[in-house]
Amino acid sequence: MIFCVAIDGPAAAGKGTISKAVAAYFGFAHLDTGLLYRAVGKRVLDGLDPVAAARTLTAQDLEAGDLRTSAVAQAASKVAVIAEVRAALVTFQREFARREGGAVLDGRDIGTVICPDADAKLFVTASAETRAARRFKELSGKGQPDTYDQVLADVKARDARDAGRAEAPMVAAEDAALLDTSTLSIEEAVAQAIAIVEKSRSSAL
Numbered sequence: 001m002i003f004c005v006a007i008d009g010p011a012a013a014g015k016g017t018i019s020k021a022v023a024a025y026f027g028f029a030h031l032d033t034g035l036l037y038r039a040v041g042k043r044v045l046d047g048l049d050p051v052a053a054a055r056t057l058t059a060q061d062l063e064a065g066d067l068r069t070s071a072v073a074q075a076a077s078k079v080a081v082i083a084e085v086r087a088a089l090v091t092f093q094r095e096f097a098r099r100e101g102g103a104v105l106d107g108r109d110i111g112t113v114i115c116p117d118a119d120a121k122l123f124v125t126a127s128a129e130t131r132a133a134r135r136f137k138e139l140s141g142k143g144q145p146d147t148y149d150q151v152l153a154d155v156k157a158r159d160a161r162d163a164g165r166a167e168a169p170m171v172a173a174e175d176a177a178l179l180d181t182s183t184l185s186i187e188e189a190v191a192q193a194i195a196i197v198e199k200s201r202s203s204a205l
């Protein structure tokens with residue numbers, strides 16, 4: 001059985017949590033595609049050329065412990081603008097999407113570029129302030145020193161870069177279901193996402 005769920009949206013809207021929960025519920029594999037860009041961004045911070053870093057990315061690079069910092073997130077958003085970097089990561093993502101047993105991919109361009117024929121598409125959003133508050137809580141929990149205002153500025157800068165780039169900009173696919181998590185609990189957001197995927201699954205059966 002091949003079934004691809006594409007989940008896109010801006011930073012800290014809840015994509016990661018929702019994607020993991022949807023994958024667990026349906027027994028699908030999950031790929032956080034942001035991690036690929038973060039791993040490339042990290043290698044660039046370590047001194048590599050972005051295109052070379054993307055072309056020689058290994059599974060080990062994805063396991064680097066410090067990919068969740070603000071500095072790596074900004075570096076990821078910057079390398080993600082480069083067409084050759086994106087091109088180097090396409091095949092891996094498309095093969096993952098077609099794996100037997102079903103797959104959930106989350107990112108910015110899954111429903112538009114990576115899997116335009118995905119069986120279910122969601123675009124998960126929330127206000128910049130809500131997202132910054134969530135990310136601030138997460139980063140402070142890890143002892144990272146960013147202030148709320150810094151996190152909000154980072155979120156807005158990333159939104160602008162991710163949505164404004166020429167290559168595969170972050171945008172909801174025309175046929176994506178919109179899920180605004182601003183006023184939803186995690187449980188409510190997950191339940192709504194599962195219901196959306198379930199609907200596509202029963203029409204695909």
Ligand code: DC
Pocket residue numbers: 011012033034035037038073076077080106107108109110158162
């Ligand atoms: O989802 P994330 O915050 O971990 O993503 C980090 C950056 O990677 C994001 O700001 C833009 C880029 N990205 C992308 O361009 N396309 C994707 N499919 C996933 C992430």
